Each structure stands twice: as C-alpha cells, then as structure tokens.
Amino acid sequence: MRKSYPLFLKRFFPFLLIVLIPLLAFSRFAGFSMRQFYLEQTAVSLEARANLLKEQVTHYLLAADEKKDEKNIDLLCKRVGKSSDTRITVILPSGKVLGDSEKDPVDMENHSDRPEFVKAMTGETGVFTRYSDTLREPMMYLSILLTEDGKPLGVLRTSVSISAIDKQLEIIQKRTSLGVLVVALLGAFAGLLFSRRISRPLEKIREGAGYFAKGDLAYRLPVFASGETELLAKTMNDMAANLDERMQTIIRQRNEIEAVLSSMTEGVIAVNPDENIISVNQTAARMFHKEPSELLNRSIQETIRNPDFQRFVRISLLDENPHEEDIFFHIKGDILLNTRSAPLKNTGGDRIGILIILNDVTRLRHLENMRRDFAANVSHEIKTPLTAIKGFTETLKAGALNHPEEAARFVEIIENHTNRLIAIIEDLMKLSVIEQNAGDKKIALTEWHILPILLSAIQTCRPKTDEKEIRILSSCDRDLSARVNAALMEQAFVNLLDNAIKYSEPGSSVEIDAVKTDSEIVIAFRDYGIGIGKEHLSRLFERFYRVDASRSRKLGGTGLGLAIVKHIVIANAGKVTVESAPGKGSRFVIHIPHKAS
Structure with missing residues (x-):
C-alpha cells in the first residue's frame, strides 16, 4: 500500500x-x-x-x-x-x-x-x-x-x-554558505509555519470528509478564520446537515415501509425483470420456512422451487395486467397460497418488475370445505330421519292404522327418528351457543374442583353403565382444581364417557384419571373397546364425522358429540387429544394449562 x-x-x-x-x-x-x-x-x-x-x-x-x-x-x-x-x-x-x-x-x-x-x-x-x-x-x-x-x-x-x-574565497564561501543555511533554516521554519497554517484546516476538512464518507453525518467541521477554508468548512457542514436530514428521512421512510411490510399478514415479494427477488417481507419468508436474507438477491428458480409459481412469475413479468391464481405449495405440509401480481414501477413510471402478494388461504379453503361438508352433513343427517318419518307416516295413512300391531311398530320408529332429529337439533344448538359465547368471550371461568364434576358426569351416565355392566374406575385427587366452566366441562365429560360406554364391550371397564403435571391438568378417559384406525384420528372431532356411520346411528349417536367436546375444551383454554388403535380401545385426553387455572 x-x-x-x-x-x-x-x-x-x-x-x-x-x-x-x-x-x-x-x-x-x-x-x-x-x-x-x-x-x-x-x-x-x-x-x-x-x-x-x-x-x-x-x-x-x-x-x-x-x-x-x-x-x-x-x-x-x-x-x-x-x-x-x-x-x-x-x-x-x-x-x-x-x-x-x-x-x-x-x-x-x-x-x-x-x-x-x-x-x-x-x-x-x-x-x-x-x-x-x-x-x-x-x-x-x-x-x-x-x-x-x-x-x-x-x-x-x-x-x-x-x-x-x-x-580567501573558500573562507568567504563558507561564510556565505553559513548565511545561506541560516536563511534557509529561517525560510524553512517560516515555510513550516505557513504550511501548517494552510494544511491544518485542510487536514481537518479531509478528516471530516472521512467521517462523512463513513456515514457519520452528525460530525461538524471546525470553522477556521480564513476566507477559503472557512467557506469550504461551512459549505461541507451545510452539505452534511442536508445529507443527514435526507438520510434520516429516507431511513424513517424505509423503517415505516419495513414496519408496514412486517406487520402485514400477507406475504410481499418484489421481483425484478431478471426474476431475482429484490425485496421480501418476514411473512413471505415465513411462508416458505426461510429467513428474508436467504431469499434476497437470489432468483425465484433457486429459492422457490415450485413450477406453478415460477410460471406465474414469468407470465406476470411479460404482461402489464394484474394476475391472480391459487397455487399449492408442498413445504412441510400442503399450503394453498392466493397469489396476486401487479406491475412494479419507479417514480418515473418505468416498470422495474412485479409485486407479488401472497395470502395463505389454506385454513380459509379448509373452513369453506368444512362449511360445505357441514351443510351437506346437516342436510343428510336431518333428511334421513325426516324421510323415515314421512315414509312411515304415508304407510300409516295407506292403511297400516287398521293393523294395530304394525301401526304401533311404525309409531315407535317414527318416535325414534323424531327423538334422533331432536337430539341432532339440540346438539347443533349447543354447539352454536358454545361457539358464539366463546367468540364473544361470554363463557365465565371460575375455580372448580374436578372431582365433583367427574362424579356428576358419572352419575348422569349410570343407567348406561348399569345396562352394559361396565365398571367406571376413576382416580382424581379431591383437592385437584382448575379454572373452568363447570356446566360445560361436565357436558364434555358426559360426552366422552358416553362414547367410551357405547364402544366398549359389556362387562368391560372404563378408566378415568385426573392428574396435575408441571404444566397442565390432564383428564384422561380410557376404554378397551373396538378402537379407531389411525386414518380417522385427524378428523375425529369434525362435525358429523363418523368412523362407522351405521354403527353410530344404531347406537344413537348424532355425530356431534366429539365436536362439542372439542369446542368446550377450547372455550376453557385447553385442548383435547386422542390415542387409539383398532382392537385396543381409545384414550381421550383433556389438557388444561396452568395459566388457564
């Protein structure tokens, strides 16, 4: 150097x-x-x-x-x-x-x-x-x-x-040289002072320019008492102040934009004509399970390996019009992103790329599917008993009333379907009330001992256990308590216990364990019945979902019992899980965290 x-x-x-x-x-x-x-x-x-x-x-x-x-x-x-x-x-x-x-x-x-x-x-x-x-x-x-x-x-x-x-000339020459040396030294000293006088302000200005170049625009040059350097120092200070003000404005605007982008629930990606990512917010990076730094200044082909998305980007770059498309991504599970693009232009109106907005509609589409399924299931579940009621009513009108034995059997069937229809409507109303109250935060949670709630649920199910000679083995500390809604929690206990009784063989047992761990209160219902296949477990708590529809209807189920349990537990700030295997029975567990207690 x-x-x-x-x-x-x-x-x-x-x-x-x-x-x-x-x-x-x-x-x-x-x-x-x-x-x-x-x-x-x-x-x-x-x-x-x-x-x-x-x-x-x-x-x-x-x-x-x-x-x-x-x-x-x-x-x-x-x-x-x-x-x-x-x-x-x-x-x-x-x-x-x-x-x-x-x-x-x-x-x-x-x-x-x-x-x-x-x-x-x-x-x-x-x-x-x-x-x-x-x-x-x-x-x-x-x-x-x-x-x-x-x-x-x-x-x-x-x-x-x-x-x-x-x-003689040598002597004179020596004296002359000595005089020249003295004059030179005096001149050198004067030159040194003069150089320092000139260079010191310039060095300070150069030093200040170094600070400015490093981005320290708050530094100010000393103002010297000489015309040119004084003017230069003032000019540079004014320049630094103006630059600092502009930089602060740019930084503030950039921070505001970044704050807006970071707080957006939608993912935002800016792509230049070379298909390189020039800007990305945290939400978009999180959708692809990456950090923004892993995406910035890299090509779409390299970072987001989805043929449909890459095709969407290419089409959007070639066209001035906005585009919209729902694209499936397989990134640690299937997600559906609603993808919209619009031209990205600079202040001069020149196109510099496209802006892509990503909206995760996986849950929305799932809810829409659930709504459609729910509507279809409700229609089916209500239509089945109504069809039966109508059919047997027409049979009675057609002459079955003249045969007392057949008429009595038909009336009993009509009554059973009516009771089933009433049960479905009551369960739907219960579910609706629970969801609405939970959404409006109208469900009151108070400190309750768990044992009395369990005993009340067991007592409610006593006729069914006696009918099938099923033993209820419960284990719960008398002092165990949780912050819950007692009435709703009893309903959840009754539904889980009723399910366990329905799918258990006569003479078997159902175990109920309530314990307190380091982080939560766990209430488990264990039966040794027919069990459930693994493929059904993820949908078990959906409305009207049945593992065996004919068996469920035969046993008097509405298909809403476990959905009610799920929403009750969620309303009580907890969660419900299930473990099951065919032929080995099932274990339903309610988890209530301490923070809710």
Missing part, C-alpha cells in the same frame, strides 16, 4: 526546495562571480607591475649580448619579485629563461610551449591560470611582449599564486 504523508509535509518540502534551490544557486553564482572578480583584479595588478618593469627590462635586453647583463636581468627579477611578492620571469623569443624571481634560470626548462608565452608572442597580453610545474601550485600568469622598433626582444611574465585567493 502506498504510504500517505501528512498534508503539511507535502506542502512543506516543495516550499523548502523553492527556498533552498535559489539560495544554493545564488551562493554558487556569488562564489563564482567573486572568484572571477578577484582573478580580474589580480590580472590588472599583474599587468600594472609588468608595465612598471617593461622599460627597465627592455633596456637590459638590448644589452643582453653581454653575460653581465643577463645576470643583471636575473638579479632585477629576484629583487623586484621579492619586494612586490610577485614572481617575475623574463623569457627570450626562443623560449629560454633569462631571469626568474623564484628559480635559477639555468635549471628552468624552455618555456616556448607555455600558453601565456605563445599568446604574448602574438602581440597580445597573455593571461592564464594554471598549475605551475616549477612551483607545484596553481598560479596566474600575465605575459607581455617586449619589442624595439617592432622587433621582439623577449617576454616579460608576471605571476602570483592563486592559492591564497582560493583560500
């Missing part, structure tokens, strides 16, 4: 370079200019000294044919050179050295190749700075040509060491 540096350092270093580079360039230029100036002044001084000696040396050269004049030239060079702190050399046109203030001319080599000599021989002043092989140090040489009537007599060369100049 690329390393990030503080903003003030990013601004400081360029500023430092801007200050330092010109200072260094100035220092170098000043040093170079100063050296050139000193060298030019030295050259002028050397030329002045050469001109002072020019006439005298020319005089000696004109007489140089004698040895003593050559010696005088060398002595002149040494005397004047010592007094002027200047090296003076006299060279013949051939390059031979006649005199030198520092060395013995005899020991000196020919100087015809020296650049200052060559330049002077052309008639120009030769000025050169170079390293001296004789003195072993850098020197500045100035040479002038000595002539007489246009005839070259020789070259007068003056020179000085520039080591002292370089040393």
Whole structure:
C-alpha cells in the first residue's frame, strides 16, 4: 500500500526546495562571480607591475649580448619579485629563461610551449591560470611582449599564486554558505509555519470528509478564520446537515415501509425483470420456512422451487395486467397460497418488475370445505330421519292404522327418528351457543374442583353403565382444581364417557384419571373397546364425522358429540387429544394449562 504523508509535509518540502534551490544557486553564482572578480583584479595588478618593469627590462635586453647583463636581468627579477611578492620571469623569443624571481634560470626548462608565452608572442597580453610545474601550485600568469622598433626582444611574465585567493574565497564561501543555511533554516521554519497554517484546516476538512464518507453525518467541521477554508468548512457542514436530514428521512421512510411490510399478514415479494427477488417481507419468508436474507438477491428458480409459481412469475413479468391464481405449495405440509401480481414501477413510471402478494388461504379453503361438508352433513343427517318419518307416516295413512300391531311398530320408529332429529337439533344448538359465547368471550371461568364434576358426569351416565355392566374406575385427587366452566366441562365429560360406554364391550371397564403435571391438568378417559384406525384420528372431532356411520346411528349417536367436546375444551383454554388403535380401545385426553387455572 502506498504510504500517505501528512498534508503539511507535502506542502512543506516543495516550499523548502523553492527556498533552498535559489539560495544554493545564488551562493554558487556569488562564489563564482567573486572568484572571477578577484582573478580580474589580480590580472590588472599583474599587468600594472609588468608595465612598471617593461622599460627597465627592455633596456637590459638590448644589452643582453653581454653575460653581465643577463645576470643583471636575473638579479632585477629576484629583487623586484621579492619586494612586490610577485614572481617575475623574463623569457627570450626562443623560449629560454633569462631571469626568474623564484628559480635559477639555468635549471628552468624552455618555456616556448607555455600558453601565456605563445599568446604574448602574438602581440597580445597573455593571461592564464594554471598549475605551475616549477612551483607545484596553481598560479596566474600575465605575459607581455617586449619589442624595439617592432622587433621582439623577449617576454616579460608576471605571476602570483592563486592559492591564497582560493583560500580567501573558500573562507568567504563558507561564510556565505553559513548565511545561506541560516536563511534557509529561517525560510524553512517560516515555510513550516505557513504550511501548517494552510494544511491544518485542510487536514481537518479531509478528516471530516472521512467521517462523512463513513456515514457519520452528525460530525461538524471546525470553522477556521480564513476566507477559503472557512467557506469550504461551512459549505461541507451545510452539505452534511442536508445529507443527514435526507438520510434520516429516507431511513424513517424505509423503517415505516419495513414496519408496514412486517406487520402485514400477507406475504410481499418484489421481483425484478431478471426474476431475482429484490425485496421480501418476514411473512413471505415465513411462508416458505426461510429467513428474508436467504431469499434476497437470489432468483425465484433457486429459492422457490415450485413450477406453478415460477410460471406465474414469468407470465406476470411479460404482461402489464394484474394476475391472480391459487397455487399449492408442498413445504412441510400442503399450503394453498392466493397469489396476486401487479406491475412494479419507479417514480418515473418505468416498470422495474412485479409485486407479488401472497395470502395463505389454506385454513380459509379448509373452513369453506368444512362449511360445505357441514351443510351437506346437516342436510343428510336431518333428511334421513325426516324421510323415515314421512315414509312411515304415508304407510300409516295407506292403511297400516287398521293393523294395530304394525301401526304401533311404525309409531315407535317414527318416535325414534323424531327423538334422533331432536337430539341432532339440540346438539347443533349447543354447539352454536358454545361457539358464539366463546367468540364473544361470554363463557365465565371460575375455580372448580374436578372431582365433583367427574362424579356428576358419572352419575348422569349410570343407567348406561348399569345396562352394559361396565365398571367406571376413576382416580382424581379431591383437592385437584382448575379454572373452568363447570356446566360445560361436565357436558364434555358426559360426552366422552358416553362414547367410551357405547364402544366398549359389556362387562368391560372404563378408566378415568385426573392428574396435575408441571404444566397442565390432564383428564384422561380410557376404554378397551373396538378402537379407531389411525386414518380417522385427524378428523375425529369434525362435525358429523363418523368412523362407522351405521354403527353410530344404531347406537344413537348424532355425530356431534366429539365436536362439542372439542369446542368446550377450547372455550376453557385447553385442548383435547386422542390415542387409539383398532382392537385396543381409545384414550381421550383433556389438557388444561396452568395459566388457564
């Protein structure tokens, strides 16, 4: 990852370079200019000294044919050179050295190749700075040509060491560099302060932008006392406030929509044109026994594997019109969902998918079927005795009244069917009253001991038990009590006991156990009669449902006894269950939770 540096350092270093580079360039230029100036002044001084000696040396050269004049030239060079702190050399046109203030001319080599000599021989002043092989140090040489009537007599060369100049310039350069360094440090410090002054607000703004990017729109930038940054900070704060307000509005609206969707009893699914789920509420997810996260952003084919539903989605996506269809789903049991679709559009009116509303109508359809079955059963149950009554009445009218024995038998049959019809109507009325009172919460529940209610039910059924010599074995704690409606609960006990007696063999026994567990009061009725097949147990408490219709009618049953028991127990905040097997008898159990007690 690329390393990030503080903003003030990013601004400081360029500023430092801007200050330092010109200072260094100035220092170098000043040093170079100063050296050139000193060298030019030295050259002028050397030329002045050469001109002072020019006439005298020319005089000696004109007489140089004698040895003593050559010696005088060398002595002149040494005397004047010592007094002027200047090296003076006299060279013949051939390059031979006649005199030198520092060395013995005899020991000196020919100087015809020296650049200052060559330049002077052309008639120009030769000025050169170079390293001296004789003195072993850098020197500045100035040479002038000595002539007489246009005839070259020789070259007068003056020179000085520039080591002292370089040393002096080095001292000056050091002092200049020190000054440059001080100025650079002062400039750097000023640049640092300036950079911090500029970068600190920008860093704060960048920091604030980071908070805004992370979603912390409640953060506010400090307002700095400088024009541009102050305006920028205020603008960003205003922007954050506006964004925060809009975000809060969006979040509030989203939460309201989610709350509405979550509280809906209908399932809601939004599907885009690619058949991917883009929104789903909790109810819809629960219908498919999934979490919303398992459905979101996944395709219908992947998540809801029902061919009829997938076909419904495809048709709805292709058509602008709403669609409705009841679809069966096999998800941990069969459920029937009323499925409706409508086009889903954005604020611009463009279609972006479909909205599917799912309504679980399994129970509704079941209730409708039960209502139809109930109506059919009621009609059948009432029609049967009425048909019999009408038939035997017509028989009596046709002449059976003239035969007393047959007439008496027919009247008895008519009476039995009339009693059955009355029993059916009474049971229907009981059931209707129980359901209505339970729905209106008009059934009063009070604390009752269970034993007296049981004994009263047993006493009611005593004639039937005596007739079939059936023993009633009951077990119930005297102190066992529950919050129930005593009259209704006795009716439920009577119905269960009557059923047990009807389907028990003569001389057998019926057991009644009432106990209290950790969570509920359990009252069980156990017989050892013919028993019931497993396939009938789920519908046993439905109205007019009979395992063996002919046997039930023969025994005087209306087909409503167990339905009445179920609704009585529900009205008493409990439930009723059954365990049975053919040939092993049945066990009906009433459960009343403690919270109802």
